[in-house]
Amino acid sequence: MKLSRNRIIFLGFALVMVLSLCTIGIGAQTKTLKVLTVSNWWFKGHDAFADALYKKLGIKLEVEKLPDEQGVQVIRTRLAVNEVPDILLYYSGANMRQISPEQFFVDLSKEPWVNNLVPVVKNVVSANGKIYGSPNNSMPLGGVVYNKKIYSKLGLKVPTTWKEFLDNCEKIKAAGVVPVCYSFKENWTAQLLNLIGWYEIEKKHPDAAKLINTNKLKMADIPEYVGDFRKLSELREKGYINKDYLAVTFDNAQKMIANGDAAMYLMGSWIVDTLSANYPDKINDLGGFALPSDDGKYNGVTVWASQAIYIPKESKNVALAKKVLEFWASKEGQAAFFKVQKTNGAPSFKGVNAGDTYGIVKDFKKYLDNGQAAMALEFQIDISLSNDLPRACVDAGIGAKSPKEAAQAVDAALEKNAKDQKLPGW
CATH class of the missing domain: 3.40.190.10 (Periplasmic binding protein-like II)
Structure with a gap:
């Protein structure tokens, strides 16, 4: 069957419109979340995770990296005046409990990934029996x-x-x-x-x-x-x-x-x-x-526990931020991180293959795997x-x-x- 010249032009125009609408649809689905961290808490592995997150869920992370020296104080000041991001990286353990996490952070205790936390690390992201954060890295x-x-x-x-x-x-x-x-x-x-x-x-x-x-x-x-x-x-x-x-x-x-x-x-x-x-x-x-x-x-x-990832209560995108943490705790999310980040410790989540590492880490990890490990005192007291x-x-x-x-x-x-x-x- 032969198509007329006008019909061919019409079909071509229609195809362009469909493709354009698809592109608009993808763009409309993309959501940007703001992340705040101290510079030396964010590694190449986090960038790789962010790329995987965007490809998987269409969520883009806009990361603000504070100077190492003043970063912690800046974070505390912003929390105090409610100038908060969607996702925050901050200390775990006693340093976290000292700022009254129940006042600032979303309770994550009922999130599905909590059961995948390595037992020894649960306490350092908890306060008063509730879990407020997710480990940001492996455990030295x-x-x-x-x-x-x-x-x-x-x-x-x-x-x-x-x-x-x-x-x-x-x-x-x-x-x-x-x-x-x-x-x-x-x-x-x-x-x-x-x-x-x-x-x-x-x-x-x-x-x-x-x-x-x-x-x-x-x-x-x-x-x-x-x-x-x-x-x-x-x-x-x-x-x-x-x-x-x-x-x-x-x-x-x-x-x-x-x-x-x-x-x-x-x-x-x-x-x-x-x-x-x-x-x-x-x-x-x-x-x-x-x-x-x-x-x-x-x-x-x-x-030793790493810093942790928190969701401020004042975030306007709590539900979406929870999806980020769920993907972070998944095997796929952790694989993206460790693909480029050679671990200096043990993964914070069960069943995660961190890839090859050095003999020092492997030897120490054998004790952890055998239950012969204790969280450092600094993470257990306030x-x-x-x-x-x-x-x-x-x-x-x-x-x-x-x-x-x-x-x-x-x-x-x-x-x-x-x-x-x-x-x-x-």
Whole structure:
């Protein structure tokens, strides 16, 4: 059948109109949500997730990244005056609970993805029994980072008791290598032994965090906590640390452990971010194990939660923001994130394959998978310790305070800060 010239023109015009209407329809369905975050809380993986979200649901994220230094204060100010985005990234744990999340954030407790949260992380996005946020990233894990080549060369096994740990230190020292690197030039690194020792305390004293938080238990009355200060001092007294520990920085320590100048370093798995960038040919020589307890019965890693994603109550797009969080928690959403974001810890959601990662992370994660992990104390109590714990650890490490005195200094700081925060029971 032949078509007339006018009919062909008409059909062509009609086709153009249909395509134009389809395009208009897609544009009309696209919704833009505003996201507010501190710059260093937003990674390439989040950009990849945002792309996947747009393709899947037609939701576009407009992200405002605040400067790292002033970002947190800006967020608090905007919350106070109700200048809020649709989605907000903010601290989890005690820092979240301090700003009264029930006043600012939507209760997400009944969202379907909540059941997919890894159990150890639920508490840090909760307040008063309700869940207000979704973890923003994977969970770093803490323990002992060690140079596997040195261990192999000296025929050493991963220690499971503190005595075995010290025995390894003695053999490493005899071989002319620093057994344990201290980097007290940056005092935040001094607190790692106490932080990674929390698993043993939580197993032996399950209600410790709750009792500390309500002023019913003192740190100095927990033998294992005082014992961690003892271990910190003992390693120095036995000559198992580097002599220049007061001048060594975090960066220096990474160089020492990567190059085999030190055999072990007490640290969190976030160290792989800089190790992989600065020592890509050495990072696979490193692994990790849990800090050994005295009797070896309670060996596990410490877990640090990431920041979390919240929906402000004043958002005009709460229902749509909930869809974003649902997609974020899904296997598809997490896959988009981890496809470009090599994890420095364990996924915060069950059944998520984070892809390949480094030996340090894999070794630490084995403890988590086996149930041998505890959330860091800072995420379990409402009291801020800021620089007080690092200072106490430095004092114990250099011998300026006894282990008991260092623990008492932490108690004094907790009391002062709790009163400043006007917490009940203090």
